[in-house]
Amino acid sequence: xxxxxxxxxxxxxxxxxxxxxxxxxxxxxxxxxxxxxxxxxxxxxxxxxxxxxxxxxxxxxxxxxxxxxxxxxxxxxxxxxxxxxxxxxxxxxxxxxxxxxxxxxxxxxxxxxxxxxxxxxxxxxxxxxxxxxxxxxxxxxxxxxxxxxxxxxxxxxxxxxxxxxxxxxxxxxxxx
Numbered sequence: 001x002x003x004x005x006x007x008x009x010x011x012x013x014x015x016x017x018x019x020x021x022x023x024x025x026x027x028x029x030x031x032x033x034x035x036x037x038x039x040x041x042x043x044x045x046x047x048x049x050x051x052x053x054x055x056x057x058x059x060x061x062x063x064x065x066x067x068x069x070x071x072x073x074x075x076x077x078x079x080x081x082x083x084x085x086x087x088x089x090x091x092x093x094x095x096x097x098x099x100x101x102x103x104x105x106x107x108x109x110x111x112x113x114x115x116x117x118x119x120x121x122x123x124x125x126x127x128x129x130x131x132x133x134x135x136x137x138x139x140x141x142x143x144x145x146x147x148x149x150x151x152x153x154x155x156x157x158x159x160x161x162x163x164x165x166x167x168x169x170x171x172x173x174x175x176x
Contacts, residue, residue, distance in 0.1 A: 007144050007151060007152055007153060008137075008140060008141070008144070008152075008153050008154075008155070008170055009152060009153070009154045009155070010154070010155050010157065010163050010166050010167055010170070011116070011154050011155070011156045011157065011163075012156075012157050012158075012159065012160055012163045013156065013157075014040070014156075015037060015040075015041070015116055015118050015156040016040055016041055016044035016045075016072055017073065018073060018074060018116045018154065018156060019073040019074070020073070020074050020112075020114040020115060020116050020154065021074065021075050021076060021107070021110075021111075021112035021113050021114045021115060021150070022066070022069075022074055022075065022076040022077065022078050022106075022107050022110070022112040022114070022115045022116070022150075023041065023069070023072065023074040023076075023077055023078070023115070023116045023117075023118075023156075024064075024077075024078045024079075024080060024103050024115065024116065024117045024118065024120070025037065025038055025041045025077050025078065025079045025080070025118075026038055026080065026082055026118050026119075026120045026121065026123070027059065027079040027080060027081055028081065029058050029059055029060065029061065029081050030058055031053040031056055031058055031059055031065065031079050032050060032053055032054065033050060033053075035123075035124060036123040036124060037118045037123070041072070041077060044071060044072055045069060045070040045071050045072050045077065046070050046071040048068075048070045048071075049067060049068075049070050049077065052067045052068065053067060053079070056079075059079055059080070059081050060081065061081045061082070061083055061095050062080075062081070062083070062094075062095040062096075062098035062099055062102065063080065063081065063098070063099075063102055064078050064079060064080040064099065064102035064103045064105075064106050065078070065079050065106075066078050066079070066106045066110060067079065074116075075112070076107075076110060076112060078103045078106050078107060078115070080099040080100075080102060080103050080120065081099070082095070082096055082099050082120040082121030082125055082127065083095040083096055083121055083125065083127070084121070084125045084126065085121065085125060085126040085127040085128065088131075092121075092127065093131070093135055096120060096121055096127065096132060096135045096136075096139075097135050097138075097139040099120050099121075100117070100120070100135070100136055100139040100140055100143070101139055101143060103115070103117070104140065104143045104144075104147070104150065104153070107149065107150045108147055108149040108150060111149070112149070112150050113149065113150055113151045113152065114150060114151065114152045114153075114154065115150045115152075115153055115154070116153075116154040116155075116156045117136065117140075117153065117154070117155055117156065118156055118157075118158075119132055119133070119136070119155075119157060119158070119162050119166075120132065120136070122162070129161075129162060129165055130165050130168075130169075133155075133162070133165040133166045133168070133169040134169045134172075136155065136166070136169070137155075137166065137169035137170045137172075137173055138169070138173060140153050140155075141170070141173050
């Protein structure tokens with residue numbers, strides 16, 4: 001893991017392997033699993049996760065809900081539904097920022113000192129990766145400047161290209 005500042009880190013790897021208090025799931029609105037990160041988290045956590053998610057009655061775009069981590073190293077999974085990219089004029093940035101804020105609020109409320117995020121909405125939802133990294137870095141930075149919890153936020157990236165976009169977004173905030 002690369003240390004960026006005191007409380008934001010960037011990690012390249014599998015979010016389901018991280019030993020943190022909470023990982024964030026880039027979920028679909030049913031919360032019942034899907035492809036990408038969502039499917040990987042559901043497979044790694046086990047069937048108990050699906051049973052708990054059925055009780056949550058889905059989740060709206062920009063909102064978040066929390067479950068146990070089950071078979072994951074993480075104690076909790078925070079499920080958030082990111083926006084589908086429609087060109088940028090349909091409030092996508094505000095909805096994506098809300099995903100990060102609502103997830104951080106749930107993490108803080110549940111005494112999660114460490115939380116790891118994937119690159120929400122950048123897969124099948126087609127959000128431009130550089131813009132998504134900027135929204136994520138900005139929203140997380142503002143939140144942690146105002147709150148003590150979570151103590152550490154990790155941007156868990158699937159590959160080096162995404163990690164570099166996060167590094168650049170965080171560095172731009174520090175310079176600006």
